[in-house]
Amino acid sequence: MNEAQTILDDSLSRFFADSIDREYLTRLEEISWDDALWSRCIEQGLGLVLVSETQGGMGGSWLEAFIVARACGRYAVPLPIPEQILAGWLTETAGLAPRAGVAGILPEVIATAAVAGDRATFTAERVPWGRHAEHFIGLTTDSELVVLDRANTKAITEANLAREPRDKISFEATPILARAKVALPASGVRWLGALLRSAQIAGAATACLELSVKYTSEREQFGRALSQFQAIQQQLAELAGAMASVDTIAMAACLALDERGLASAGRDAKFEIASAKCRASEAVEPITRISHQVHGAIGFTYEYDLQFLTRRLWSWRAEFGANGEWGEYLGQVALQEGGDNLWRYLTA
Amino acid sequence: MLNLNSLRFPRFEFPADLAPLRAEVREFLAQELEHYSPLVRSYSWDGIDPEFSRKLGARGWVGMTLPKEYGGHGRSALERYVVVEEVLAAGAPVGYHWVADRQSGPMIARLGTEAQKQTILPAIARGEACFAIGMSEPNSGSDLASVKTRAERVADGWLVNGTKIWTTLAHRANYMIALLRTDSSSDSKHRGLSQFLIDLRAVKGISPRPIRDLTGRGHFNEVSFVDALLPPDALLGNEGEGWKQVMAELAFERSGPERYLSCFVLLTQLIDVLKGRASATALAKIGAEVAWAASLRNMSLSVAGMLNAGLDPSLQASVVKDLGCHFEQRLPGLAQELVALEPALAGSGVDYQQVLGNLIQLAPSFSLRGGTLEILRGIIARGLGVR
Numbered sequence: 004m005n006e007a008q009t010i011l012d013d014s015l016s017r018f019f020a021d022s023i024d025r026e027y028l029t030r031l032e033e034i035s036w037d038d039a040l041w042s043r044c045i046e047q048g049l050g051l052v053l054v055s056e057t058q059g060g061m062g063g064s065w066l067e068a069f070i071v072a073r074a075c076g077r078y079a080v081p082l083p084i085p086e087q088i089l090a091g092w093l094t095e096t097a098g099l100a101p102r103a104g105v106a107g108i109l110p111e112v113i114a115t116a117a118v119a120g121d122r123a124t125f126t127a128e129r130v131p132w133g134r135h136a137e138h139f140i141g142l143t144t145d146s147e148l149v150v151l152d153r154a155n156t157k158a159i160t161e162a163n164l165a166r167e168p169r170d171k172i173s174f175e176a177t178p179i180l181a182r183a184k185v186a187l188p189a190s191g192v193r194w195l196g197a198l199l200r201s202a203q204i205a206g207a208a209t210a211c212l213e214l215s216v217k218y219t220s221e222r223e224q225f226g227r228a229l230s231q232f233q234a235i236q237q238q239l240a241e242l243a244g245a246m247a248s249v250d251t252i253a254m255a256a257c258l259a260l261d262e263r264g265l266a267s268a269g270r271d272a273k274f275e276i277a278s279a280k281c282r283a284s285e286a287v288e289p290i291t292r293i294s295h296q297v298h299g300a301i302g303f304t305y306e307y308d309l310q311f312l313t314r315r316l317w318s319w320r321a322e323f324g325a326n327g328e329w330g331e332y333l334g335q336v337a338l339q340e341g342g343d344n345l346w347r348y349l350t351a
Numbered sequence: 352m353l354n355l356n357s358l359r360f361p362r363f364e365f366p367a368d369l370a371p372l373r374a375e376v377r378e379f380l381a382q383e384l385e386h387y388s389p390l391v392r393s394y395s396w397d398g399i400d401p402e403f404s405r406k407l408g409a410r411g412w413v414g415m416t417l418p419k420e421y422g423g424h425g426r427s428a429l430e431r432y433v434v435v436e437e438v439l440a441a442g443a444p445v446g447y448h449w450v451a452d453r454q455s456g457p458m459i460a461r462l463g464t465e466a467q468k469q470t471i472l473p474a475i476a477r478g479e480a481c482f483a484i485g486m487s488e489p490n491s492g493s494d495l496a497s498v499k500t501r502a503e504r505v506a507d508g509w510l511v512n513g514t515k516i517w518t519t520l521a522h523r524a525n526y527m528i529a530l531l532r533t534d535s536s537s538d539s540k541h542r543g544l545s546q547f548l549i550d551l552r553a554v555k556g557i558s559p560r561p562i563r564d565l566t567g568r569g570h571f572n573e574v575s576f577v578d579a580l581l582p583p584d585a586l587l588g589n590e591g592e593g594w595k596q597v598m599a600e601l602a603f604e605r606s607g608p609e610r611y612l613s614c615f616v617l618l619t620q621l622i623d624v625l626k627g628r629a630s631a632t633a634l635a636k637i638g639a640e641v642a643w644a645a646s647l648r649n650m651s652l653s654v655a656g657m658l659n660a661g662l663d664p665s666l667q668a669s670v671v672k673d674l675g676c677h678f679e680q681r682l683p684g685l686a687q688e689l690v691a692l693e694p695a696l697a698g699s700g701v702d703y704q705q706v707l708g709n710l711i712q713l714a715p716s717f718s719l720r721g722g723t724l725e726i727l728r729g730i731i732a733r734g735l736g737v738r
């Protein structure tokens with residue numbers, strides 16, 4: 004990270020730490036949306052990290068997107084900022100003008116037939132904050148980006164374990180606001196969503212480690228701080244490793260995406276992205292297990308912060324594909340390349 | 352207080368001008384190792400082949416960072432990193448010069464007397480010096496500072512009595528760097544220790560007795576010192592500063608790519624064996640290992656980059672070793688879960704079976720040598736501020 008990126012990271016930490024606490028997260032789980040915080044994030048340009056400056060964005064790279072998404076994970080930000088970043092990037096990559104308002108990202112590929120003509124008719128599952136979206140963005144089987152209105156839509160509200168909205172949206176002859184071919188695989192949203200969730204997992208894992216270190220240093224049993232016990236120290240060490248492993252590969256994937264894109268003829272960023280989400284999803288198990296273990300019963304209560312993180316981690320593990328799915332992709336790549344080429348592949 | 356920066360691994364991009372070196376090393380290895388079986392390659396940095404070490408030295412790829420005036424090549428730590436990760440990934444037999452190249456050479460360059468540097472560094476750079484590490488003793492393993500082997504100052508040098516154990520290659524090495532007690536009166540066990548550079552051929556009274564490891568091979572030794580008289584200039588560095596020096600030495604052991612590449616041949620063999628017959632679950636599991644390898648390489652590289660920039664990534668290095676060890680030790684078990692072929696001894700079964708048989712047996716040592724996993728995690732805990 005360069006100096007500007009470090010400053011971004013630090014200022015995000017301060018901003019979210021000041022804005023978000025336990026009471027706030029508790030309230031947001033009930034009301035699911037906070038216009039005030041959303042507006043402040045948008046004013047700071049957090050939704051337009053990847054949009055070029057000429058279009059009014061921050062003109063950042065995927066490394067900046069990583070920094071923002073990781074901070075969102077670390078502070079359990081209950082708003083679709085990573086999704087908004089993705090929407091901005093997709094829109095500009097497709098050559099369309101950026102669109103104001105909350106974007107609903109459609110995780111699954113849209114059948115081309117469902118958006119034939121100027122109206123869309125289909126149902127989209129697990130749309131993050133779908134009920135609050137002012138327009139929707141998705142990719143078709145033909146790699147066409149479509150922007151859909153919110154008129155003529157119905158939302159069936161659902162949520163993930165952290166009570167983040169994951170709604171079922173039915174489009175019923177919904178007007179198509181814009182469309183354009185993009186140079187991305189049809190599953191582009193899944194790849195990029197997986198990348199952003201990996202960054203969020205790295206962030207939430209960071210916060211789990213911070214909480215675990217702080218709590219075990221303060222809590223005393225048998226006349227001394229828990230952190231003085233070797234059994235606890237060893238678990239914290241393992242937790243730190245799991246976090247660092249995810250953090251490193253997620254960042255590497257963002258940089259690979261900046262350098263090689265997602266649809267180059269040669270080696271693109273797919274290997275790194277798949278590695279990031281595979282590692283991140285797999286690491287959720289030790290990260291959540293250890294954090295809870297060292298906290299004892301307090302960590303199992305709704306009144307303590309840890310659960311805001313771990314319930315997100317358990318959900319994000321599966322969102323945009325769990326470790327099994329991404330591992331399978333990587334396994335296929337490895338077998339195709341063959342053992343002798345694995346090292347070349349890793350060092351390319 | 353937890354300092355997150357000491358747990359972050361900034362991305363490190365190799366300067367493009369290192370690419371030709373990597374290509375050269377690959378070409379050399381492809382030729383040299385053409386007839387090496389996968390089993391032989393799976394010994395990695397445990398594989399002993401003085402001839403190979405000499406050839407690598409002739410190419411200028413041993414003692415790369417040592418100063419030119421002592422036969423070294425004055426090259427950067429990054430250039431050395433490229434060579435080391437290439438030889439390890441290929442499973443080249445680097446064991447003969449490994450310790451000299453990784454830690455003894457740099458230590459002598461930093462702490463040695465002019466005479467020590469002039470006699471020994473050139474041999475190291477030629478790949479001809481084999482070093483043993485004399486730290487552990489029968490009653491001093493993890494509690495290394497409790498070592499008792501004594502070096503007593505006498506008129507014509509130092510008189511050494513005691514026993515070292517688990518000393519890898521002491522029966523073949525030219526030199527040993529030993530941690531010895533020079534002052535027993537000190538109330539702190541960490542004080543009163545000094546390091547000595549011992550010419551194993553020249554000094555009498557040192558007898559290595561090979562100890563067979565569980566694979567049946569004899570790589571490590573019990574080394575007894577009976578009135579062994581070291582010359583006065585055998586002292587390495589400063590008297591009484593042995594503990595500090597040894598801690599710096601062990602940091603070399605933690606920071607390299609060998610910490611995740613000692614099972615790499617098994618991973619590549621497993622991939623080839625699975626080809627054409629992998630279930631979705633098998634693909635997912637092998638893919639997860641590949642993701643581990645990708646993550647570890649990025650982390651290892653980052654540590655190399657930080658060292659190169661003059662930073663102190665000691666916590667990050669310990670984290671990589673811990674994760675690398677976990678990755679390596681799990682692999683043989685995973686292989687047996689995915690493929691029905693039994694592990695085999697040399698001479699029976701297919702290559703994959705022999706490699707598996709070898710690494711199943713070697714794997715327990717990965718979390719022992721150079722300091723155990725428990726001790727390593729204690730170091731990490733200290734870095735986290737809880738110790």
Ligand SMILES: Cc1cc2nc3c(=O)[nH]c(=O)nc-3n(C[C@H](O)[C@H](O)[C@H](O)COP(=O)(O)OP(=O)(O)OC[C@H]3O[C@@H](n4cnc5c(N)ncnc54)[C@H](O)[C@@H]3O)c2cc1C
Pocket residue numbers: 233483484485486487488491492493494516517518519520571716719720721722723724725726
């Ligand atoms: C293949 C191999 C090569 C080696 N080569 C060399 C060499 O060249 N030179 C050399 O000097 N040494 C060498 N060693 C020795 C190695 O450094 C020691 O094995 C290691 O430091 C552990 O010491 P120990 O075996 O006496 O185990 P112990 O220290 O007795 O430990 C046994 C177990 O108890 C645990 N333990 C010990 N203390 C604690 C504690 N305070 N808290 C929690 N757990 C603890 C350990 O982690 C371990 O799990 C080699 C070892 C192996 C296996």
